[in-house]
Amino acid sequence: MSKTLTLNGQMISAREGESILDAARDAGVSIPTLCHMNGVGDVGACRMCLVELAGSGKLVPACTTKISEGMEVNSDTPQLREYRRMLVELIFSERNHVCAVCVANGNCELQDLAIHVGMDHVRYDYLYPAENVDVSHPMFGMDHNRCILCTRCVRTCDEIEGAHVWDITARGIKSHTITGLAEPWGEVNTCTSCGKCVMACPTGAIFKLGATVAEMEKDREKLAFLKNARERREWV
Amino acid sequence: MQDEVATLLEKTASTERMAQSRYSQRIQVCMGTACMALNSEQVKTALEHAVIENGIQKQCQVQRVGCPGLCSLGPMLRVIDKTITAEANEPRETLYQQITPEVAPAIVTSLTPAAQPTSALDAHRCEVADTFFKRQVKVVLEHCSHIDPERIEDYIAHGGYRAIQSVLTEWTPQRVIDSITKAGLRGRGGAGYPTGLKWATVAKANSSNGKKYVICNGDEGDPGAYMDRSVMEGDPHRVIEGMMIAAYAIGASQGYVYVRAESPLAAKRLRVAIRQAQRAGLLGNNIAGSAFHFDIELRLGAGAFVCGEETALIASIEGGRGQPRPRPPYPAESGLWGCPTLINNVETFANIAPIIDKGWEWYAGIGTAKSKGTKVFALTGQVKTSGLIEVPMGITLREIVFDIAGGIPNNRQFKAVQTGGPSGGCIPEKFLDMPVDYESLAKVGSIMGSGGMIVMDDSTNMIEVARFFMEFCMDESCGKCVPCRVGTVQLHRLLSKFVDKTATPADLIKLEGLCKLVKHTSLCGLGQAAPNPVISTLNYFREEYEQCLKPSP
Amino acid sequence: MANKVKLATVWLGGCSGCHMSFLDLDEWLFDLAQQVELVFSPIADVKIFPEGVDVALIEGAVANEDNLALVKRVRACSKMIISFGDCAVTGNVTALRNILGPNNAEQVLQRAYHDVQNLQPQSPRFVVEDCVTNTLHEIVPPLLPQVLPVHAVVPVDVYLPGCPPPAPRIRAVLTQLLAGNTPQMIGREMLKFG
Ligand SMILES: Cc1cc2nc3c(=O)[nH]c(=O)nc-3n(C[C@H](O)[C@H](O)[C@H](O)COP(=O)(O)O)c2cc1C
Ligand code: SF4
Numbered sequence: 001m002s003k004t005l006t007l008n009g010q011m012i013s014a015r016e017g018e019s020i021l022d023a024a025r026d027a028g029v030s031i032p033t034l035c036h037m038n039g040v041g042d043v044g045a046c047r048m049c050l051v052e053l054a055g056s057g058k059l060v061p062a063c064t065t066k067i068s069e070g071m072e073v074n075s076d077t078p079q080l081r082e083y084r085r086m087l088v089e090l091i092f093s094e095r096n097h098v099c100a101v102c103v104a105n106g107n108c109e110l111q112d113l114a115i116h117v118g119m120d121h122v123r124y125d126y127l128y129p130a131e132n133v134d135v136s137h138p139m140f141g142m143d144h145n146r147c148i149l150c151t152r153c154v155r156t157c158d159e160i161e162g163a164h165v166w167d168i169t170a171r172g173i174k175s176h177t178i179t180g181l182a183e184p185w186g187e188v189n190t191c192t193s194c195g196k197c198v199m200a201c202p203t204g205a206i207f208k209l210g211a212t213v214a215e216m217e218k219d220r221e222k223l224a225f226l227k228n229a230r231e232r233r234e235w236v
Numbered sequence: 237m238q239d240e241v242a243t244l245l246e247k248t249a250s251t252e253r254m255a256q257s258r259y260s261q262r263i264q265v266c267m268g269t270a271c272m273a274l275n276s277e278q279v280k281t282a283l284e285h286a287v288i289e290n291g292i293q294k295q296c297q298v299q300r301v302g303c304p305g306l307c308s309l310g311p312m313l314r315v316i317d318k319t320i321t322a323e324a325n326e327p328r329e330t331l332y333q334q335i336t337p338e339v340a341p342a343i344v345t346s347l348t349p350a351a352q353p354t355s356a357l358d359a360h361r362c363e364v365a366d367t368f369f370k371r372q373v374k375v376v377l378e379h380c381s382h383i384d385p386e387r388i389e390d391y392i393a394h395g396g397y398r399a400i401q402s403v404l405t406e407w408t409p410q411r412v413i414d415s416i417t418k419a420g421l422r423g424r425g426g427a428g429y430p431t432g433l434k435w436a437t438v439a440k441a442n443s444s445n446g447k448k449y450v451i452c453n454g455d456e457g458d459p460g461a462y463m464d465r466s467v468m469e470g471d472p473h474r475v476i477e478g479m480m481i482a483a484y485a486i487g488a489s490q491g492y493v494y495v496r497a498e499s500p501l502a503a504k505r506l507r508v509a510i511r512q513a514q515r516a517g518l519l520g521n522n523i524a525g526s527a528f529h530f531d532i533e534l535r536l537g538a539g540a541f542v543c544g545e546e547t548a549l550i551a552s553i554e555g556g557r558g559q560p561r562p563r564p565p566y567p568a569e570s571g572l573w574g575c576p577t578l579i580n581n582v583e584t585f586a587n588i589a590p591i592i593d594k595g596w597e598w599y600a601g602i603g604t605a606k607s608k609g610t611k612v613f614a615l616t617g618q619v620k621t622s623g624l625i626e627v628p629m630g631i632t633l634r635e636i637v638f639d640i641a642g643g644i645p646n647n648r649q650f651k652a653v654q655t656g657g658p659s660g661g662c663i664p665e666k667f668l669d670m671p672v673d674y675e676s677l678a679k680v681g682s683i684m685g686s687g688g689m690i691v692m693d694d695s696t697n698m699i700e701v702a703r704f705f706m707e708f709c710m711d712e713s714c715g716k717c718v719p720c721r722v723g724t725v726q727l728h729r730l731l732s733k734f735v736d737k738t739a740t741p742a743d744l745i746k747l748e749g750l751c752k753l754v755k756h757t758s759l760c761g762l763g764q765a766a767p768n769p770v771i772s773t774l775n776y777f778r779e780e781y782e783q784c785l786k787p788s789p
Numbered sequence: 790m791a792n793k794v795k796l797a798t799v800w801l802g803g804c805s806g807c808h809m810s811f812l813d814l815d816e817w818l819f820d821l822a823q824q825v826e827l828v829f830s831p832i833a834d835v836k837i838f839p840e841g842v843d844v845a846l847i848e849g850a851v852a853n854e855d856n857l858a859l860v861k862r863v864r865a866c867s868k869m870i871i872s873f874g875d876c877a878v879t880g881n882v883t884a885l886r887n888i889l890g891p892n893n894a895e896q897v898l899q900r901a902y903h904d905v906q907n908l909q910p911q912s913p914r915f916v917v918e919d920c921v922t923n924t925l926h927e928i929v930p931p932l933l934p935q936v937l938p939v940h941a942v943v944p945v946d947v948y949l950p951g952c953p954p955p956a957p958r959i960r961a962v963l964t965q966l967l968a969g970n971t972p973q974m975i976g977r978e979m980l981k982f983g
Contacts, residue, residue: 044562045716047757059756064562086753090722092879096888099983100875100952106983115980120948121878121940123746124726128887128935145888149715168557168715171540173725175715214983 005071006054020062020073021049031075032084032116034091034109035150036063037200039224040159046150047087048113051075059083085117093124094173095131096145097203103216104204110148111203127173134179136186140198140208147177147205153197160227165191177205199223241401241524244516245392252393259297260319261347263287266312266381268303268469269462269501275337276311282337283313286344296347302470304381305624306368307462309333314381317347331362364621364642371640373602373628375610376586380470385505388512391473397518399592400480404524407592412485413439416588419596420608425453425544425581426659426686426761428607428674434578437568438486441576448488449572450479451553451579454495454502455537455544458657459708461688463612464582466624468495468502471586472509476519476532478585481592483530486578491532494549496539507534541658541712545760546571546579548714559714560760581686583612603629607673611684617654617691620645627672634668637691648693652776656685658705658712659765661772662698681772683765698777699784702770703731709766720763723754727770734784741785748774794967795843797829798873799863801856802883802936803849807874808832810953811846814960824967836921840866844966846873846949850883851937855930864943871962875952875982877939882952884936894932947972950982 001016007024014023019042024031034046044061051062054072062075074080091097091110099105131144154166154177165188169178180188198206199218207216228234256262265271265280283298304312313335318327332343342356374380383390391397403412417432438448452475456464468475479491493510495503510532513519521529535553537543543558550572552558571577587609591599603609607629613636616622620642627636633653637643644650652662661682663670670676674684692701710724730747733739751767751774758764774781800808808831814821828842829835838859845867851857864870875881886893903910913929939945949962949972958979962972974980 043716044759045718047717047719047759050757061562061759065564083753083757086749087718087757090718090726093726094722096885098879098881098885099981100881102983106981111982114982115977118975118980120950120974120980121872121938121945124750125729125941126880126884126887127725128884130888130890149721170715171542172711172713172715173721175721 003067003069005067005069005073007073008075014067016067018067020051020060020065020067020071020075023067024062024073024075029075031062032113033063034113034148034202035152037152037156037202037220037223039227040152040155040200043151043155046148048084050080050083052077052080081117085119088114088117088119089122089124091148092119092122093126095127095129095147098145101213102146102204103207103211103213104146104218105214107214107217108204109202134185135209136184137191137193137209138186139193140185140195140206142177142179142185143205143207144176145205146203148203149175149177150202151177152200152202153177153206156196156200156223160223161192161194161196163190163192163194166197196223196226241517242405245397245401248389248392248516249395252389256297256393259295260317261292261296262299262316263296263343263347264299264301264314264316264381266303266310267300267385268307268466269499270303270307271310271312272501274310276313276335278337279311279313279335279340282340283344286341289341290344290348292344292348296344300384300386301382302380302385303377303466303624304331305372305377305626306331306333306362306364306621307623308621309362309364309623311335312362312381313343315343315347331365332357332360333362335360367642368621368623368625368640371631371635372626373610374626375590375599375602376467376474376583376612377470377624377626378590379474380466383471385470385472386508388473388509388516391471395593396473396589397477399589400477400484400518401524403481403484403592404526404528409439409485409487412481412592415591415596416485419591419599420603420606421584421587421591421599422607422674423581424583424587424611424686426656426683428684431580431584434568434580435482435485437566438488438576438578441569443575445575447490447573447575448486449575449577450483450486450488450491451546451549451567451572451577452479452491452493452582452585453544453546453549453579454493454499454506454582455541455549456499456582456686457496457539457541457544457712458659458686458688459705460616460690461614461657461686463614463624463687465499465502467582467586467612468493468499469505472502472505473513474586474589475506475582476509476513478580478588479532480518480523480530481588482578482580482585484528486576488578489529489531491530492535492553492572493532494535494537494543494553496537496543498539503534503536510534540714541708542714542760542762545762548760549579550577559716560762562759583687604671604673606675607684611672611687613687613689615641615689615691617689618644618646618648618693618696619691629673630671632669632671633663636672636689637668641691644691644693646693648695651692651694651696652698654682654690654692654701654769655688656683656765656768657688658708659683659761659768660685660688661768662692662701662776663772664776681768681775683768697735698773698780699731699734702773703728703735705769706731706766709762713762713766714760717757717759717763719754720758720760720766723750723758724763724766726750727754727767731770734781737784737786739781739785744781744785747781793826794824795828795839795841796825797827797838797842797845797863797867798831799829799838799845799847799849799859800831801847801849801860801877801939802852803874803876804882805831805848806953807846807848807876807951810874810951810956811959813956815956817960821963838862838866842867843869845870847871847877847939848873850876850880851933851939851942852883853930853932857933857942860939860942869946869966870939870943871947871949872939872945873949873959874954875950878948878950879982880936880938884938887935891934894934897932898929948974950980952983 012027042063044064049062052074134142179185322328422428567577
């Protein structure tokens, strides 16, 4: 069933059960995202896609909020813009994101987002945590300095590959992405080395071994393609 | 069949009453966590030995009870002596405080027929009891400190399980929900959501597999708060009965009590109580011969504050990582294993049986227009008498701080009272005469919360208070969403700059901006409320922040 | 000469790549020279940062005592300062040693002057006389406990990121400045880090 809602003052129609994010994208309005990825379930964690609902003024994540008839949504207000920039700055302050020496320089969603929100510098103190780089896997590496805890690798490995190699341990600022039961990635025998997590990672945190600065290109739409093909049984 | 339960309750009650009436003297020893930490178990053993040594075991019973509330004066005990009547033919009741195993025999000797007047106990007579209890109204805590929490018979003898019995035999689920709605009960877990409305929503919700669940939220993780723990320790059957009534009203057949493993005594008492209720046929299949099936399982949490948040708690029961998820869908539509789930706080459930028993009219008569009934608070900080109190909604903060708690010690001045723990705010002196209810507290930038109440005197540094709560939120953040995970750390750093007096005016602007961000963009209540202590201290004690500024370079 | 804009470029803890990129402006440098007077720069032999500077481009992070003293003087003597390149804006590679913790200076020196030296490992600790100020100081200025981006030490007016900032980006910023406008730092061409 089709529903009508207002997005940034524009009437748009959307399918029932659709998220605000999908409805907006169908209508050609892009809402910035980071933890969202086509093909895996949404968690509403990065808060980048927050939109404002008219009336209550409440901010809700566009990725996990379903549209409803007559809903009035604003995805671009000065306040939202300021919040998004602050959120990106917080992410940059959290780990050691040194773009200049990153395999994903130029192919990074976080870097793109920083440009999108107009981040010319970070106002908060950098936390400079001491992070590890795990290169125990024969093909891939994990650089925790660049991990933003979006859990896209966790969801990809769990939902698409079905191996559930990745997870998150600890809490708060101590949260960490782990492989297996917090073992070196190379020792996790459930890993099929399919490389989907490498593709899913928005930054340079998960990379192919041997890639050097700015070499790590990622093909994220492939994951959604795989999932759709499987669901629609396109190969059968 | 249905009468069977009625008969069982009656028989149990009368046997118990008879057994108890054989004793003319009773010594009730608090066996709550606080008093037990102060050796009340040894006190009880010493009392039992002394009773035998004095040969009065036929007339004097030593009994384990829950918390009477004066936790700072423990171990507490109460002596009820029917051989001496006080006013209105009531037996004489004496409260004793700070009893050690060494003093215990003197109490027993004072009860023997040959007792001589002695001054040995003078120092232990609880002087503050009169003022401490005078303004209190005990509904939730009515049995705490009066019954043995590990004996279902004692609960039944005090009218327990009468409510569920009449509900099962005479009430429709709708009537139950209507009563709770009309009573005006609001959730005691913090947000104050109308309980009747929540029950009605879950009752109406469709479940794809026909299952619905009731969850009792006993996670209670605010620093310094122990209201729910005391209820679970002191009157566990009350909670179970509340859950049963709820399950009947919404059509659930399985319940869970979620308690943190850091409250082992509460967990133990609940486990014992659940087993007793099962044995008595009050939990299980075809309860009271009706078509109503309901059972309760205890789930232990690992002690994460965020697991008190309902969606995180549900994830934890399901065996997942205790992390909140965006709502909607609310648990009422899609909760435990995707089924409609009712989740209420311990104290909320403890209010149910009396509402059914005494009628919603009675309940609605206590409190204010929009906040009905009573609220239990864990009163701590710089007051003369701290402890667990239950007060009618609408009482003023001044009455609590100065009448019940006896005011500020050491000749100092009152400065502020903090309610709602890490999610609440600091209320300054000018609001002391404000009534304690959900709306008034929210209006001054705090919240009712689950019942933590910390009184601060004029020696308190408000920035350090704000930083303490921020540190708590920072440590307890689950780490899922960016504003809370990183924002609380940056807020904590900024507050530390103020404490160290190295902050710049630019830092003050950053602090306010971050408070706004974290409040408005966090995923769950933990992050959304984390800036509240900062915001409220900035509001009422801004000059303290400004005094800590160093000029911009 | 009198109404020319007084431009300074400063080199703190960085690799000089930003200055190389500046030199990549090639023949536009001649145009620039028409409009500005370069009063201080690593590519000009001026010892003391002068007063009355209009615009100062600061390359590099604040890594040692000398950097700290210089950046404070630059701020005091300049109308506008521009954080020039990623090291100045974020700390970047220069700040990587911060990951080692608060007291990393000794570790860093040990690594640089001992661990990786095969011949004659030694710390450059001897004292020299500064011919300008006639004071004695160590040949290597003491490292700060933490490397800081410029704005963590003094207020900054414009941020010009990039490692290094591409020459066209530098040119765009300077052009807007010389036209009397505040540079608009918007979009990939102007804002991409790295
Ligand atoms: C961070 C956080 C912690 C919470 N902790 C508790 C708790 O310890 N006990 C509780 O009953 N409710 C807690 N809540 C509130 C619950 O999410 C939920 O609203 C409550 O259990 C509903 O019960 P009520 O309607 O009876 O209040 C917490 C909420 C948040 C956001
Ligand atoms: S607000 Fe904090 S506790 Fe809640 S989901 Fe976000 S990170 Fe977790």
